[in-house]
Amino acid sequence: MQTWAIIAQKGGQSKTTIATAFAVEAVREGASVVILDADDRQGSALYWSERRDVDDVMVKDSSVAGLPLHVSRGRSSGKLDLIIIDTPANSKDIAMLAAEQADFVVIPVAPRGLDVHSVLQTVKQVQQAGTPFAVILTQVPHQGGEEAEARAGFAAKGVALFDSMLHFRKDFYKATPIGKTAVELDPNSKASAELHAAFAEVKRLSGYANKLISDMA
Numbered sequence: 001m002q003t004w005a006i007i008a009q010k011g012g013q014s015k016t017t018i019a020t021a022f023a024v025e026a027v028r029e030g031a032s033v034v035i036l037d038a039d040d041r042q043g044s045a046l047y048w049s050e051r052r053d054v055d056d057v058m059v060k061d062s063s064v065a066g067l068p069l070h071v072s073r074g075r076s077s078g079k080l081d082l083i084i085i086d087t088p089a090n091s092k093d094i095a096m097l098a099a100e101q102a103d104f105v106v107i108p109v110a111p112r113g114l115d116v117h118s119v120l121q122t123v124k125q126v127q128q129a130g131t132p133f134a135v136i137l138t139q140v141p142h143q144g145g146e147e148a149e150a151r152a153g154f155a156a157k158g159v160a161l162f163d164s165m166l167h168f169r170k171d172f173y174k175a176t177p178i179g180k181t182a183v184e185l186d187p188n189s190k191a192s193a194e195l196h197a198a199f200a201e202v203k204r205l206s207g208y209a210n211k212l213i214s215d216m217a
Contacts, residue, residue, distance in 0.1 A: 001074075001075060001080055001081055001082070001083075002081075002082055002083070002103045002104065002206060002207075002208050003071055003074075003075070003082075003083040003084075003085065003101055003102045003103050003104075004022070004082065004083070004084050004085070004102060004103065004104050004105070004106060004202070004206065005084075005085040005087060005098040005099055005101065005102035005104075005105045005106070005131075006018050006019045006084065006085065006086055006087060006105075006106050006108065007087050007095045007098055007099060007105055007106070007107055007122055007125075007126065008087075008089065008107060008108050008109060008118075008119060008122055009089060009091075009092070009095060009118050009119070009121055009122045010089055010109075010114070010115055010118040010119065011089035012089075012110070013089075013108040013109055013110060013115065013119075013138055013139075014108050014110075014138040014139060014166060014172065015044075015086055015087065015089075015108055016044035016045050016048065016086055016176060017138075017166075017172050017175075017176060017181075017182075018106060018108055018136070018138070018166075018198070019035055019045055019084050019085075019086040020035065020045060020048050020057070020176065020181055021181045021182065021183065021195045021198075021199070022084060022106075022198075022199055022202065023035050023057045023082070023084050024056070024057060024181045024183065024184065025181075025183070025195065025196070025199040026081065026082050026199075027056045027057055031081035031082050032079060032080050032081050032082075033057055033058070033080070033081065033082045033083075033084065034057075034058040034059070034060060034074060034080055034082075034083055034084070035049075035057060035058070035059045035060070035083075035084045035085075035086055036060055036062040036067065036070050036071070036083060036084070036085045036086065037059055037060065037061055037062060037086050038062045038063075038064070038067055038085055038086060038087050038088060038094050038098060039086060039087065039088035039089075040061075040063060040064075040088065041088055044086070044176070045059050045086045046059055046061060047176075047177075048176050048177075048179050049179065050179070051177065051178055051179030052179030052180070053179060062085075064091075064093060064094050064097060067085070067094070067097055067098065067101060068097070068101060070083075071083060071085075071101045082208070085098045085101065085102060092125065095122060095125055095126075096125050096128070096129060099125060099126045099129035099131045099133075100129045100131070102131050103131070103132070103206060104131065104132050104133065104202070104205065104206035104207075104208075105126045105129075105131050105132070105133035105134075106133070106134065106136055106202060107119055107122055107123065107126065107133055107134070107135045107136070108135075108136050108137075108138045108166075109135055109136075109137065109138065109150075110137070110138055110139040110140075111137050111139075111140055111141075111146040111147050111149065111150035112146065116150055116153060116154075119135065120157070120159075123135070123157075123159055132205070132206070133160065134160040134161060134162050134202075134205050135154055135159055135160065135161050135162065136161075136162040136164070136165060136166070136198060137150055137151075137161070137162070137165040137166070138165070138166040139166065139167075139168045140165050140166065140167045140168060141167075141168060142167060142168065147165065160205075162198060162201050162202075162205075163201060164194065164197040164198045164200075164201050165194065165198075166191075166194050166195070166198065167190070167191075167194065169182070169189075169190060169191040169194075171185050171186060171189055171191035171192070172191055181195065182195055183195050183196070
């Protein structure tokens with residue numbers, strides 16, 4: 001059983017897109033998954049869940065104070081394979097708390113100057129928490145040198161980076177408001193392939209095992 005936290009201090013970095021996509025992919029592999037929505041302002045994961053027509057991913061509202069308890073109960077319940085924490089923007093306290101509760105942290109960032117600058121603050125926080133992490137590039141333009149520049153910048157600072165990435169694709173933004181993921185919209189799309197690659201990579205980086213609760217029943 002593992003806990004993953006999706007953390008970025010700046011808004012609009014695709015945190016909920018990643019949290020919900022990873023949750024659905026894990027469920028498709030037979031895992032029992034819960035998303036803890038720690039964003040008390042937007043509650044994007046809860047919004048996604050309310051519009052979802054399949055009851056396969058549990059999404060729970062979690063305040064700052066309640067986050068450690070929710071994670072602790074989930075770990076000790078023996079009924080979960082994966083907890084994913086979807087965090088808000090501009091909240092250092094929740095980001096640090098989520099990092100401390102997690103086994104692995106995913107830090108999404110769009111390869112734009114101010115976004116990359118802000119995510120370096122998140123990297124410092126996660127490093128202070130001592131939790132393994134990696135940055136994933138999101139909303140990557142289809143043309144231009146932004147990706148290469150961002151990768152070079154992170155490499156120069158010794159920051160772990162996903163090999164996979166999410167380009168700027170309409171399927172990512174069309175899926176969330178209707179309670180789906182890009183994979184569910186079109187399993188054969190480029191967006192779907194990118195999510196599959198990112199999920200495979202986060203499992204490898206985190207050491208997430210496919211020994212599921214359902215396998216042990």
